[in-house]
Amino acid sequence: DGxxxxxxxxxxxxxxxxxxxxxxxxxxxxxxxxxxxDPGQGLRLIYYSQIVNDFQKGDIAEGYSVSREKKESxxxxxxxxxxxxxxxxxxxxxxxxxxxxxxHFGDGTRLSIL
Amino acid sequence: QQxxxxxxxxxxxxxxxxxxxxxxxxxxxxxxxxxxxxFPGKGPALLIAIRPDVSEKKExxxxxxxxxxxxxxxxxxxxxxxxxxxxYFCAGTSGSRLTFGEGTQxxxxx
Numbered sequence: 079d080g081x082x083x084x085x086x087x088x089x090x091x092x093x094x095x096x097x098x099x100x101x102x103x104x105x106x107x108x109x110x111x112x113x114x115x116d117p118g119q120g121l122r123l124i125y126y127s128q129i130v131n132d133f134q135k136g137d138i139a140e141g142y143s144v145s146r147e148k149k150e151s152x153x154x155x156x157x158x159x160x161x162x163x164x165x166x167x168x169x170x171x172x173x174x175x176x177x178x179x180x181x182h183f184g185d186g187t188r189l190s191i192l
Numbered sequence: 193q194q195x196x197x198x199x200x201x202x203x204x205x206x207x208x209x210x211x212x213x214x215x216x217x218x219x220x221x222x223x224x225x226x227x228x229x230x231f232p233g234k235g236p237a238l239l240i241a242i243r244p245d246v247s248e249k250k251e252x253x254x255x256x257x258x259x260x261x262x263x264x265x266x267x268x269x270x271x272x273x274x275x276x277x278x279x280y281f282c283a284g285t286s287g288s289r290l291t292f293g294e295g296t297q298x299x300x301x302x
Contacts, residue, residue, distance in 0.1 A: 111290075128288060186234070
């Protein structure tokens, strides 16, 4: 079954703890993205990667880190430096087979503070 | 810096009515304007999109109107149905990046 798998669906973080959100895809897409969604603020770009072993900061990268060791995987770590981590986190992918190819989204991970 | 402004924040329409959501953008480098639909607990899904050299695009009950000179575009949902109740996001694409509006929560009453 093709698609984007985000796990876990719900995640709880203790103060001072780092947590890692998983994003796996089998669409063979080169580009992958992480967004944060807060009520009334739309989706904001955290990090993105257009190729393995390379990634760029988005608009709100502070307190987050990523890696892209495999084409299929783009994990996001929410570090203890992120003081307001409670949000809905969305992973997206995009193929580069044609111009204006759209981004496709997973079903998200909801992160809360204990 | 918010480069895509979306309104209204919430919208309630009756079944069979027309839902209209408006967006305005600042970045003239945007070269594609998609609309996404999101249901609770799910990721956004592409609904319809338009290029800036086209003034209107229609797919079924959904129509995008685009005004390049005013840097504005809108989504019209004709014959709105309760199943259309969702959050709608407009966006602008520049290269491989998307910039989203703040979203509109649409409720269609039966």
